[in-house]
Amino acid sequence: MENLLRGLLACVREDLDAVERELERAVRLPDPSLTETSRHLLAAGGKRMRPAFCLLAARFTPCPPQRVVPLAAALELIHMASLVHDDVVDEARIRRGRPTVRARWGNRVSTHIGDYLFAQSLVLISSYGEPLVQRVLADTSVKMCQGEIHQIAGVFAVEQNLKDYLGRINRKTALLIAASCQLGGVVSGAEPRVWRRLRCFGRFLGMAFQIVDDILDFVADQGEVGKPVGSDLAQGILTLPSIRALACSPQKERLGVLLEERLAGEGDLREAVDLIKDCGAIEYSFGVAERYVAKAKEHLAGLPEGEAKAVLRRLADFVTVRRF
Amino acid sequence: MENLLRGLLACVREDLDAVERELERAVRLPDPSLTETSRHLLAAGGKRMRPAFCLLAARFTPCPPQRVVPLAAALELIHMASLVHDDVVDEARIRRGRPTVRARWGNRVSTHIGDYLFAQSLVLISSYGEPLVQRVLADTSVKMCQGEIHQIAGVFAVEQNLKDYLGRINRKTALLIAASCQLGGVVSGAEPRVWRRLRCFGRFLGMAFQIVDDILDFVADQGEVGKPVGSDLAQGILTLPSIRALACSPQKERLGVLLEERLAGEGDLREAVDLIKDCGAIEYSFGVAERYVAKAKEHLAGLPEGEAKAVLRRLADFVTVRRF
Numbered sequence: 001m002e003n004l005l006r007g008l009l010a011c012v013r014e015d016l017d018a019v020e021r022e023l024e025r026a027v028r029l030p031d032p033s034l035t036e037t038s039r040h041l042l043a044a045g046g047k048r049m050r051p052a053f054c055l056l057a058a059r060f061t062p063c064p065p066q067r068v069v070p071l072a073a074a075l076e077l078i079h080m081a082s083l084v085h086d087d088v089v090d091e092a093r094i095r096r097g098r099p100t101v102r103a104r105w106g107n108r109v110s111t112h113i114g115d116y117l118f119a120q121s122l123v124l125i126s127s128y129g130e131p132l133v134q135r136v137l138a139d140t141s142v143k144m145c146q147g148e149i150h151q152i153a154g155v156f157a158v159e160q161n162l163k164d165y166l167g168r169i170n171r172k173t174a175l176l177i178a179a180s181c182q183l184g185g186v187v188s189g190a191e192p193r194v195w196r197r198l199r200c201f202g203r204f205l206g207m208a209f210q211i212v213d214d215i216l217d218f219v220a221d222q223g224e225v226g227k228p229v230g231s232d233l234a235q236g237i238l239t240l241p242s243i244r245a246l247a248c249s250p251q252k253e254r255l256g257v258l259l260e261e262r263l264a265g266e267g268d269l270r271e272a273v274d275l276i277k278d279c280g281a282i283e284y285s286f287g288v289a290e291r292y293v294a295k296a297k298e299h300l301a302g303l304p305e306g307e308a309k310a311v312l313r314r315l316a317d318f319v320t321v322r323r324f
Numbered sequence: 325m326e327n328l329l330r331g332l333l334a335c336v337r338e339d340l341d342a343v344e345r346e347l348e349r350a351v352r353l354p355d356p357s358l359t360e361t362s363r364h365l366l367a368a369g370g371k372r373m374r375p376a377f378c379l380l381a382a383r384f385t386p387c388p389p390q391r392v393v394p395l396a397a398a399l400e401l402i403h404m405a406s407l408v409h410d411d412v413v414d415e416a417r418i419r420r421g422r423p424t425v426r427a428r429w430g431n432r433v434s435t436h437i438g439d440y441l442f443a444q445s446l447v448l449i450s451s452y453g454e455p456l457v458q459r460v461l462a463d464t465s466v467k468m469c470q471g472e473i474h475q476i477a478g479v480f481a482v483e484q485n486l487k488d489y490l491g492r493i494n495r496k497t498a499l500l501i502a503a504s505c506q507l508g509g510v511v512s513g514a515e516p517r518v519w520r521r522l523r524c525f526g527r528f529l530g531m532a533f534q535i536v537d538d539i540l541d542f543v544a545d546q547g548e549v550g551k552p553v554g555s556d557l558a559q560g561i562l563t564l565p566s567i568r569a570l571a572c573s574p575q576k577e578r579l580g581v582l583l584e585e586r587l588a589g590e591g592d593l594r595e596a597v598d599l600i601k602d603c604g605a606i607e608y609s610f611g612v613a614e615r616y617v618a619k620a621k622e623h624l625a626g627l628p629e630g631e632a633k634a635v636l637r638r639l640a641d642f643v644t645v646r647r648f
Contacts, residue, residue, distance in 0.1 A: 031477040088435045108476055111409050111435055116469035118442075122462035126455065134458060138446035145440035152432055153355040 005047060005322075008314055011307055012055040015065045015072070019051045022073035026120040027080075029113070037113065041080060049209070050075040050180040052315070057184030057198045059308035070124040071133070071187055075180045077121035078137070082144060084114035132186055140179045147171030155236035158246055158259050165243050166207070169214075174206030197299045201312065204296035208319050211289040214239035215282055218273060230273040236262060240288060241281040242272075249279035289320050329371060329646075332638050335631055336379040339389045339396070343375045346397035350444040351404075353437070361437065365404060373533070374399040374504040376639070381508030381522045383632035394448040395457070395511055399504045401445035402461070406468060408438035456510055464503045471495030479560035482570055482583050489567050490531070493538075498530030521623045525636065528620035532643050535613040538563035539606055542597060554597040560586060564612060565605040566596075573603035613644050 009016060020042075027038045051072035058068040088110045125137060150168050154160055181202030185195030217232045218241055232239055238246075238259070246252055246259075258272045276282070293316050300316070303309050333340060344366075351362045375396035382392040411434055449461060474492050478484055505526030509519030541556045542565055556563055562570075562583070570576055570583075582596045600606070617640050624640070627633050 029473065031473055034473065034477070085435050085439060088431060107431055109473075111438075112469055112472045112476065114435075115409060115438075115442075116466065116473065118439075119462065119465035119469050122446075122458070123466055126458035126462040129455060131450065131453060134446070134450035138443065138450040141443035142440065142447055145436055145443050148436045149353065149355055149358065149433075149440065152436065153358070 005318065008311060008318060009052050011311060012052060012059075015055045015069060016048060016051060018065065018069045019048065019055075019072045019076065022069060022124070023076060026073065026077055026124070027117065029116070034109075034113075037109070041084070041113070041117075046079070046083075048076060050079055050177060053177060053180040053202060053312075054184035056308045056312055056315075057181040057195075057202075058188035058190075060185065060194055060198075060304060060306070061188040061190045063188040068184060068187055070127055071183055072180075074121040074124035074137075075176065075183075077117045077124070078141065078144075079176060081114045081118035081121070082148075084110055084117065086148070088114070128187060130186055133183055136179050136183060136186075140175045143171040143175050147173075151237060154238065156259055156262050157238070158256050160238060160243060161247075162240075162243060165238070165240055169207060169210040170203070173210040173213075174203045177206030177209065178203035194303065197302050200299040201296045201303075201316075204292045204299065205316055205319060208289040208292035208296065208316075211240055211285055211292065212319055212322065215241060215285050215289070218277060219282060230269050233272060233276075234263065234269050240285040241276050244281040244284050245276040245279050248284075249275055249281070251275050251279070286320065293317070293320055329642065332635060332642060333376050335635060336376060336383075339379045339393060340372060340375060342389065342393045343372065343379075343397045343400065346393060346448070347400060350397065350401055350448070351441065353440070358433075358437075361433070365408070365437070365441075370403070370407075372400060374403055374501060377501060377504040377526060377636075378508035380632045380636055380639075381505040381519075381526075382512035382514075384509065384518055384522075384628060384630070385512040385514040387512040392508060392511055394451055395507055396504075398445040398448040398461075399500065399507075401441045401448070402465065402468075403500060405438045405442035405445070406472075408434055408441065410472070452511060454510055457507055460503050460507060460510075464499045467495040467499050471497075475561060478562065480583055480586050481562065482580050484562060484567060485571075486564075486567060489562070489564055493531060493534040494527070497534040497537075498527050501530030501533065502527035518627065521626050524623040525620045525640075528616045528623065529640055529643060532613040532616035532620065532640075535564055535609055535616065536643055536646065539565060539609050539613070542601060543606060554593050557596060557600075558587065558593050564609040565600050568605040568608050569600040569603050572608075573599055573605070575599050575603070610644065617641070617644055 023042060027041050029035065029038045054072040054075055055065075055068055088107050125133060128134070147168050147170070150164075151172065154164065154168070178199045179202070182195050182199035185198045190198070214232065217239065218230060220229070228234075233242060236259075242255075242259075245255055249255055255272060255275045258268050258275075261268070263269045263272060296316050297313060300309060300312055330337075347366060351365050353359065353362045378396040378399055379389075379392055449457060452458070471492050471494070474488075475496065478488065478492070502523045503526070506519050506523035509522045514522070538556065541563065542554060544553070552558075557566060560583075566579075566583075569579055573579055579596060579599045582592050582599075585592070587593045587596060620640050621637060624633060624636055
């Protein structure tokens with residue numbers, strides 16, 4: 001699966017390597033005792049999807065790669081900062097199969113390292129003259145925090161509905177992917193009609209991406225995803241499969257009771273996960289993700305043909321087949 | 325003492341009120357359950373020194389106040405965000421006499437609310453076209469995090485010297501005050517030779533400001549400062565008086581032992597505070613602060629005469645006489 005993704009991104013491999021070098025520089029921490037933390041942050045790194053989207057989006061207009069690389073790195077730093085801060089608050093011990101920064105060094109270090117990564121992204125962003133870059137990323141950052149705060153406020157809230165969920169993942173995830181696509185276009189000098197389409201593509205694909213992430217929390221095995229099954233639910237975070245099951249499972253009352261009692265009993269988490277999986281909520285959620293992928297592709301259709309478009313189309317398909 | 329400050333700032337009172345309205349808007353949180361938190365953040369607000377410096381620095385060049393108010397509010401939001409995150413990590417229960425956000429709502433909410441305040445500052449900052457505004461604030465944010473990380477790395481490190489301390493408070497405090505003065509000048513359209521002097525003034529005054537803060541942690545009573553005496557030391561944060569005492573107290577070996585054992589014994593904190601106060605370290609520290617104030621005033625001297633300059637000079641004097 002990882003090889004499939006590598007193959008898809010071969011055409012931007014060189015630029016992604018340049019992004020990686022930029023990240024290594026930005027993640028270098030100001031105290032020698034933290035060198036290991038830096039290495040850990042990079043190694044725990046994700047799939048670098050946001051830089052990849054940004055670099056591909058910039059390929060619709062001829063422009064030198066060094067124009068886009070700092071932005072692509074900044075987008076990944078914003079994402080990394082949000083993951084580090086997520087660890088502070090969610091009491092998560094494992095992310096992508098490695099102990100988190102917090103589990104290793106505690107909340108104090110995590111909070112400041114998250115801030116540091118975010119501040120480093122601002123240094124990279126401040127090199128761009130286009131006011132739209134600053135504006136879109138400021139707005140996206142505010143909304144990402146709103147999404148996180150909503151998620152905390154909604155812990156074990158069984159009354160939340162599809163709309164609440166979609167609004168939350170839009171803010172938490174989709175808007176940063178939308179910004180990655182849009183701004184890749186903007187800094188490469190694309191016309192507004194091009195970067196507007198790129199933004200829509202990114203937003204819909206981002207929605208699908210998060211829905212699949214939320215599904216994988218139920219169905220993937222720990223080895224592949226790096227987190228124990230049902231870890232969101234264990235923390236009271238209700239995602240699409242849970243919300244669907246609470247509405248449509250023949251045993252929805254029982255599921256509601258388990259969640260309202262915060263899965264406090266021995267075996268409650270296991271029972272809730274089984275109830276959710278048994279009622280077709282996973283298949284339903286995949287269907288929703290696929291509809292978002294289809295919408296994303298509609299926006300892609302209006303863009304000029306070429307390698308970038310072909311790769312973005314295949315990345316869109318990858319989102320629903322991925323298992324990590 | 326608070327009335328003295330109010331009087332000093334009378335000439336920018338109207339603009340400070342506009343800043344307060346901007347802050348109220350920015351601090352409005354995205355969930356009704358958090359309205360109380362917002363109110364709490366504003367009420368726990370400090371002396372609004374950074375907005376005041378920024379507004380005064382803008383008065384050397386004629387410009388409409390609405391040009392400066394968003395920047396002044398952004399500077400205070402950056403400061404507020406750092407205080408909220410400081411609470412996450414320092415296990416501080418009290419700040420300015422009120423329970424902290426963390427003590428009331430926990431680490432999870434604090435981390436995201438700090439991020440939210442910081443992100444709101446970016447929205448305000450993104451309205452400025454001058455690349456210098458973005459660049460200076462990005463750079464300042466990185467260095468503030470470095471200062472915080474150094475502070476964590478230096479907990480109970482008795483071998484640190486004056487240079488370590490000065491480097492740390494420069495990053496933690498002085499650079500944001502320097503940026504407040506500099507950028508007030510920049511956005512009002514001042515010439516580089518004016519805003520360069522304003523920046524130097526702010527940096528030296530910021531150093532003095534933090535040194536006095538660190539002294540007040542030893543000598544002020546809890547009612548005025550809102551924190552128990554010796555609270556920095558209790559957390560292992562060695563500031564100028566401690567560092568001076570470790571170098572010059574006749575009982576420096578005893579103090580070193582107490583700190584290396586992390587003040588673990590009953591009465592150790594009290595004993596350490598007394599050793600520090602008894603060896604003249606407080607008076608020495610005041611002397612250092614006064615030298616920084618004098619340096620700040622030297623830079624002020626080169627600026628055009630007028631009300632702004634007179635008020636900044638009196639603010640500089642206020643820094644070493646304040647008791648809160």
